[in-house]
Amino acid sequence: MTRDPEPHRNLSVADPRILAAATALVSGDREVLAAIDAYLDQPPGERRAYVLADDQDGLVARAATLFDEHGWRRPATTRLSAAELRRVMQLVTAPRVGDDYLAKFRHDLGLDEPATVASDTRWDARIDVVVIGAGLSGLAMATRLDELNADYTILEKHEDVGGVWFENTYPGCGLDTHPHVYTWSFAPKNDWPSYYVKRHEMLGYLKDYATNRGLRERVRFGTEVQGAWYDEEQQRWHVHAVDSASGAAREYTVKVLITAVGTLNQPKPPDIPGLDAFAGEVFHTARWRHDVALEGKRIALIGNGSSGVQVAKALAELGEVTVFQRSPAWIKPRRVKAVDEQIAPELIWLLDELPYYGQLYRFALYWEYGDRMHPYLIKDPAWSGRGTNEASEQLRADLEKYIWEQTGGDAELAAKVTPQYPPYVKRMVIDNDWYKTLTKPNVTLVADRIVAADESGLRTADGGHHRADVIVVGTGFQAAKFLFPMEVRGRSGRTPGEIAGSSDDARAYLGITLPDFPNLFAIQGPNSSIGHGGGATFVGETQSHYVAEALKLMNAESIAEIECRQATCDAYNAELDKAMEQMVWTEEGVNSRYKNSTGRIVANHPWTLQQYWNMTRKPELDDFHVVRQRQALP
The missing domain is CATH 3.50.50.60 (FAD/NAD(P)-binding domain)
Structure with missing residues (x-):
C-alpha cells in the first residue's frame, strides 16, 4: 500500500461506523469490539455519533494508531468469530440484520476462498x-x-x-x-x-x-x-x-x-391514432436522433418515467416543451449528493487504500438502497392509511412535501403531479430537477390523455390541440x-x-x-x-x-x-x-x-x-x- 503523507486527513472524512468496522476487522482489538457492542446495545435514539471515541478526532486517532500497529495491511485471515463478525456487520447496516446476511457479508469482504476453477482445470471442449x-x-x-x-x-x-x-x-x-x-x-x-x-x-x-x-x-x-x-x-x-x-x-x-x-x-411505440400523419420528426428516447435540430422548436415530450424525467431538463434549455403525462409518478429526491457534487479525493483514498473500507462501504450501500427499503413494499392488511403500511405512509408524506417545495407552492401543478397510488407501485423515479423544470415559463404540463395525432400536433381527451414541431417519445420498453x-x-x-x-x-x-x-x-x-x-x-x-x-x-x-x-x-x-x-x-x-x-x-x-x-x-x-x-x- 502506498502511504499517504497525511492519512489522518483522509480518515477524518470516513464514515464513523465504517471506519470503526474496518478497524475491528484489521486489528481484532478487544477494546474496539467492546466499544462496538456498547454502541449497538444503546437504544437507537440515544446512540452517540461515534463508536470508538467521543468525537471524530478521537476516532481518527484511535483508528490510526491501530492501523499503524498492523502496518496498514489487510490480515491474511480474520481474527473475529462469527458472533463478532455479525456485530461488525450490524454496525454498518442496522442491528436488526440477522445471521442470514452473514454469509454474503463474509463473501463481500473476501473472507472466503473464491469458488472458481483452478487455472489448470481441464475444460471439456464439447461444452x-x-x-x-x-x-x-x-x-x-x-x-x-x-x-x-x-x-x-x-x-x-x-x-x-x-x-x-x-x-x-x-x-x-x-x-x-x-x-x-x-x-x-x-x-x-x-x-x-x-x-x-x-x-x-x-x-x-x-x-x-x-x-x-x-x-x-x-x-x-x-x-x-x-x-x-x-x-x-x-x-x-x-x-x-x-x-x-x-x-x-x-x-x-x-x-x-x-x-x-x-x-x-x-422501445415500446405509443399507441396514438394518426401519428404517422405528423409532419415533424418522431423518435424514442432510446433511439435519439442527433441529426434533428431542437433549438427553438416546439417539442412534445410523451412520458414521465426515468428517461422522460432525465431528458426534460435538457429539452427545456433548447425550446418550448409540452410534457404529456398519462399518470403521475412518484419521484424521489437525490439522497446521495447534489447532481454535480464531486466525490472527495479523501473518500477515494479510503475506498482504494484502507483495508476493508471499500467492501464495507459497498455492503452498507446495498443495505441502505436495497433491503432497508423492502418493508416499504409489503402490504399490511391491517393498515387503513393511504400507503401500504406505516412506513409507506410516512414516505408518501415526505414525497408530497418534496413535491410542494419543488413546485414552489403551486397547488394546481402539485395536484397534477401527485400520484393517487402508494409509493413503489411503479418504479421509483429519481429526480433530475423534474418539478423545477415544469415550473419554467417555456414548459407546459398536460395531464389529459392523448387521443390522436395530426399533421401539426397532438389532440387530448379534453378537446385540446397541442402544436409541435418534434415529438419525443419516452414510453418505455417491451x-x-x-x-x-x-x-x-x-x-x-x-x-x-x-x-x-x-x-x-x-x-x-x-x-x-x-x-x-x-x-x-x-x-x-x-x-x-x-x-x-x-x-x-x-x-x-x-x-x-x-x-x-x-x-x-x-x-x-x-x-x-x-x-x-x-x-x-x-x-x-x-x-x-x-x-x-x-x-x-x-x-x-x-x-x-x-x-x-x-x-x-x-x-x-x-x-x-x-x-x-x-x-x-x-x-x-x-x-x-x-x-x-x-x-x-x-
Missing part, C-alpha cells in the same frame, strides 16, 4: 458456449466464463460493448442510483468524478473493463441474433444471426446458449416480452411465450432456466428484476454466478444436457406468486412495466436481495433432468 449480448450482464457472464477457462463466444449486435449504455444517447442520460452500487463488486471503480454518473462515463467504465479484461477478442460485433432452436438429436443449439450492417446470415452451433439481452432494449424480438425454440419446437400461452407471460426457475430448454440460461429472465433497490448489477452478478456453477457441474459430471424440471419451475413460481400477493406492485387499477397484459407481475421477484443471493449460490442437480455425455473424454 462450448455462446452468450448473446455484451452489455452489463453479458460482460459479467463473460467474466465468470473466463474464470472457468470455458470455450465461449459473445454475439453482440452493436459495434461495441455496453448494451443500454451504448444505445441510449439522449441528453441527460445517466445513472439514477449510487455509482458505487451500480458497478460490479469484482471490478469496483472508486474514482467516479461525481455522484451523478453520466452515460458516457458509465459506457467508458464498461469499455475499459472489456479491454483490460481481454474480453473484446471473444466478441463478434455487428452480429444480431434473430433466433435459435434446440436440436435434440445432436444435443446442441443452432443459433441464427445476421450481420447488422449487411444482413448476411451467420450460423452457430453450440452446446450451451446464454441470453444476456436484458429487458430495456426494445420489457414483458421475454427474449423479444428473438425467436428461441426449445425441445418441443415452441417458444417460451407459446408454452405460456402469451408472449408476455413466460415463467422460469429463478428467472434463469426453463423447462423444455436444455442447456439454455437467461440473465435478466422472467421475474428477475428488483423492485426495491440493488439494480441490474446485483441481478447480473448473482445469476451469472449461478450459471457458472451449473457449467462447472456439467464439466465435472460429464453432463451433455441439463434441463430444469417442470416440477421445480412450477413449485418456485407457486411460491413466487404467493409471496407476490403481499407486494405493493400488485395494486389494482395501475399499469406499470412490472405487469403483463393480464396484470401479472412478470418483471420483479418479491425476495430481498439476501434471499435471492442465497437462492442463486449453488444449483442442485435434483432440480434438473440430466443426461450424461455419451462418451467420456479420452
Whole structure:
C-alpha cells in the first residue's frame, strides 16, 4: 500500500461506523469490539455519533494508531468469530440484520476462498458456449466464463460493448442510483468524478473493463441474433444471426446458449391514432436522433418515467416543451449528493487504500438502497392509511412535501403531479430537477390523455390541440416480452411465450432456466428484476454466478444436457406468486412495466436481495433432468 503523507486527513472524512468496522476487522482489538457492542446495545435514539471515541478526532486517532500497529495491511485471515463478525456487520447496516446476511457479508469482504476453477482445470471442449449480448450482464457472464477457462463466444449486435449504455444517447442520460452500487463488486471503480454518473462515463467504465479484461477478442460485433432452436438429436443449439450492417446470415452451433439481452432494449411505440400523419420528426428516447435540430422548436415530450424525467431538463434549455403525462409518478429526491457534487479525493483514498473500507462501504450501500427499503413494499392488511403500511405512509408524506417545495407552492401543478397510488407501485423515479423544470415559463404540463395525432400536433381527451414541431417519445420498453424480438425454440419446437400461452407471460426457475430448454440460461429472465433497490448489477452478478456453477457441474459430471424440471419451475413460481400477493406492485387499477397484459407481475421477484443471493449460490442437480455425455473424454 502506498502511504499517504497525511492519512489522518483522509480518515477524518470516513464514515464513523465504517471506519470503526474496518478497524475491528484489521486489528481484532478487544477494546474496539467492546466499544462496538456498547454502541449497538444503546437504544437507537440515544446512540452517540461515534463508536470508538467521543468525537471524530478521537476516532481518527484511535483508528490510526491501530492501523499503524498492523502496518496498514489487510490480515491474511480474520481474527473475529462469527458472533463478532455479525456485530461488525450490524454496525454498518442496522442491528436488526440477522445471521442470514452473514454469509454474503463474509463473501463481500473476501473472507472466503473464491469458488472458481483452478487455472489448470481441464475444460471439456464439447461444452462450448455462446452468450448473446455484451452489455452489463453479458460482460459479467463473460467474466465468470473466463474464470472457468470455458470455450465461449459473445454475439453482440452493436459495434461495441455496453448494451443500454451504448444505445441510449439522449441528453441527460445517466445513472439514477449510487455509482458505487451500480458497478460490479469484482471490478469496483472508486474514482467516479461525481455522484451523478453520466452515460458516457458509465459506457467508458464498461469499455475499459472489456479491454483490460481481454474480453473484446471473444466478441463478434455487428452480429444480431434473430433466433435459435434446440436440436435434440445432436444435443446442441443452432443459433441464427445476421450481420447488422449487411444482413448476411451467420450460423452457430453450440452446446450451451446464454441470453444476456436484458429487458430495456426494445422501445415500446405509443399507441396514438394518426401519428404517422405528423409532419415533424418522431423518435424514442432510446433511439435519439442527433441529426434533428431542437433549438427553438416546439417539442412534445410523451412520458414521465426515468428517461422522460432525465431528458426534460435538457429539452427545456433548447425550446418550448409540452410534457404529456398519462399518470403521475412518484419521484424521489437525490439522497446521495447534489447532481454535480464531486466525490472527495479523501473518500477515494479510503475506498482504494484502507483495508476493508471499500467492501464495507459497498455492503452498507446495498443495505441502505436495497433491503432497508423492502418493508416499504409489503402490504399490511391491517393498515387503513393511504400507503401500504406505516412506513409507506410516512414516505408518501415526505414525497408530497418534496413535491410542494419543488413546485414552489403551486397547488394546481402539485395536484397534477401527485400520484393517487402508494409509493413503489411503479418504479421509483429519481429526480433530475423534474418539478423545477415544469415550473419554467417555456414548459407546459398536460395531464389529459392523448387521443390522436395530426399533421401539426397532438389532440387530448379534453378537446385540446397541442402544436409541435418534434415529438419525443419516452414510453418505455417491451420489457414483458421475454427474449423479444428473438425467436428461441426449445425441445418441443415452441417458444417460451407459446408454452405460456402469451408472449408476455413466460415463467422460469429463478428467472434463469426453463423447462423444455436444455442447456439454455437467461440473465435478466422472467421475474428477475428488483423492485426495491440493488439494480441490474446485483441481478447480473448473482445469476451469472449461478450459471457458472451449473457449467462447472456439467464439466465435472460429464453432463451433455441439463434441463430444469417442470416440477421445480412450477413449485418456485407457486411460491413466487404467493409471496407476490403481499407486494405493493400488485395494486389494482395501475399499469406499470412490472405487469403483463393480464396484470401479472412478470418483471420483479418479491425476495430481498439476501434471499435471492442465497437462492442463486449453488444449483442442485435434483432440480434438473440430466443426461450424461455419451462418451467420456479420452
